[in-house]
Amino acid sequence: MNGMLRSWHRSIGIIITLFVLILSVTGILLNHTEDWELDQHHLTWPWLLDHYGLSNVEADVAYSLNDKVITQFDDEVFVNDNPVTTNLNQIIGGITIDDITILASTNELLLISPDGEFIEKMSASAGVPEQIQNIGLFHGEPVLQTRNGMWRSDYMLEDWEKISLQGVSWSIQSTVPSDIQKQLDSHFYGEGVSIERFVLDLHNGHILNGIGVWLLDVVAVLLILISVSGLWMWSRSGK
Amino acid sequence: MKQAMLNRHNLRNSICLVMSLVLFFIAFSVEARGVYQTPEDFLAETFEQDVPKSKVIWIKGDLRKVITDILGHKYQGLRIRYWQKQQRTAWILDEIGKEEPITFGIVINADKIERVKVLAFRESRGSEIRHRAFTQQFKDIGLQEMKLDRHIDGVSGATMSVSAMTAVATLALYLATLTS
Numbered sequence: 001m002n003g004m005l006r007s008w009h010r011s012i013g014i015i016i017t018l019f020v021l022i023l024s025v026t027g028i029l030l031n032h033t034e035d036w037e038l039d040q041h042h043l044t045w046p047w048l049l050d051h052y053g054l055s056n057v058e059a060d061v062a063y064s065l066n067d068k069v070i071t072q073f074d075d076e077v078f079v080n081d082n083p084v085t086t087n088l089n090q091i092i093g094g095i096t097i098d099d100i101t102i103l104a105s106t107n108e109l110l111l112i113s114p115d116g117e118f119i120e121k122m123s124a125s126a127g128v129p130e131q132i133q134n135i136g137l138f139h140g141e142p143v144l145q146t147r148n149g150m151w152r153s154d155y156m157l158e159d160w161e162k163i164s165l166q167g168v169s170w171s172i173q174s175t176v177p178s179d180i181q182k183q184l185d186s187h188f189y190g191e192g193v194s195i196e197r198f199v200l201d202l203h204n205g206h207i208l209n210g211i212g213v214w215l216l217d218v219v220a221v222l223l224i225l226i227s228v229s230g231l232w233m234w235s236r237s238g239k
Numbered sequence: 240m241k242q243a244m245l246n247r248h249n250l251r252n253s254i255c256l257v258m259s260l261v262l263f264f265i266a267f268s269v270e271a272r273g274v275y276q277t278p279e280d281f282l283a284e285t286f287e288q289d290v291p292k293s294k295v296i297w298i299k300g301d302l303r304k305v306i307t308d309i310l311g312h313k314y315q316g317l318r319i320r321y322w323q324k325q326q327r328t329a330w331i332l333d334e335i336g337k338e339e340p341i342t343f344g345i346v347i348n349a350d351k352i353e354r355v356k357v358l359a360f361r362e363s364r365g366s367e368i369r370h371r372a373f374t375q376q377f378k379d380i381g382l383q384e385m386k387l388d389r390h391i392d393g394v395s396g397a398t399m400s401v402s403a404m405t406a407v408a409t410l411a412l413y414l415a416t417l418t419s
Contacts, residue, residue: 085315086340119317125278125331126293126320158293 002236009229012222019219026203033196042192051207054189057181063103064174066096068116070103071176071184077103079116081183087121093135093171095142097155102142104135104171109157127158136170143168274342274359275369278331281344281358282322291324296414309385309410310334319414327353328418330411334403336362341400343407347415352380355408365400377404382412 059071089105101112111119131147151160205212333340339361346353357369
């Protein structure tokens with residue numbers, strides 16, 4: 001009986017060694033979170049960010065205009081990594097005239113200053129044609145393609161004349177440069193995962209989501225068993 | 240036996256009543272959101288189909304500070320558009336109620352509010368401010384020391400929407416003084 005128990009005790013000991021080490025080390029680290037400023041330092045390992053769902057911040061649309069990258073995430077419009085305004089409709093194109101960035105969505109034009117500040121939203125009440133499909137430039141003048149035909153204006157964007165043109169340079173989407181993408185990732189998800197959070201999740205098993213918690217429950221049961229069996233064998237060894 | 244059947248019948252009726260009430264409130268809250276009038280229709284109605292060309296006020300320097308004081312936050316944008324015919328001006332202004340922007344149409348005539356209208360309401364609560372019984376309070380209100388010169392009675396459950404309307408009404412009155 002004692003021999004079998006000793007064999008089980010040894011096997012359980014080997015199984016839980018790694019977990020005891022992790023729990024001990026992470027426990028010590030958590031005891032000194034503030035001393036070692038673990039909440040102030042962050043991890044940005046790609047696999048870890050991916051595991052926490054902090055990667056793949058993908059813009060709905062992106063346009064490179066006048067050294068600026070315009071992106072839209074849901075209804076939020078960004079110039080580089082700065083949120084500048086909200087727009088319920090998706091941006092469908094953009095141009096630059098005299099350093100002013102003009103973005104078009106279905107029924108509005110959004111104006112952005114050279115400093116990247118939101119100027120104004122212009123709609124039909126300001127004379128802008130509705131049901132816009134694209135925006136482009138023709139000899140430096142803004143042109144809108146709408147469901148109701150093609151329209152041209154000047155830099156003031158207030159008077160639009162219906163026209164038919166060939167050779168309009170239409171706006172096309174671009175990709176987000178990696179440096180801007182990093183800034184946008186940082187905007188949405190901060191600096192990454194804090195070491196404190198990572199250590200805490202290692203300690204309580206949340207790093208493996210639901211399975212991790214159950215796994216640690218099993219480890220806890222094994223620890224109880226090994227303690228009881230150890231005590232039992234110790235008490236028997238004296239007799 | 241008869242009593243048990245009666246109890247079951249009462250329980251079923253109660254569940255039906257609760258479900259009906261829930262559905263009613265859901266339907267009511269959904270109905271509250273929406274576009275009541277487009278800015279174009281509001282302007283056409285205001286200027287009797289003869290809408291003047293729009294003008295803009297650029298928000299710079301001290302004006303930005305004043306607008307920030309009136310709204311209680313920075314105005315999102317560098318210019319505000321308005322429409323003017325003689326001493327009447329019309330303004331289409333967005334202001335956040337609780338979380339979503341409410342679009343207001345405001346007409347100022349000789350430095351007094353002629354009309355305030357909710358053109359689009361996107362919040363789930365507080366749409367009561369669109370009713371004429373409430374908006375009528377703003378009629379003939381002027382500006383005194385950067386505030387409305389008359390008290391506006393609130394609406395229970397629509398405090399933030401009322402604040403938003405009061406703020407844009409004050410802003411429109413102030414901006415109108417810059418156009419004359």
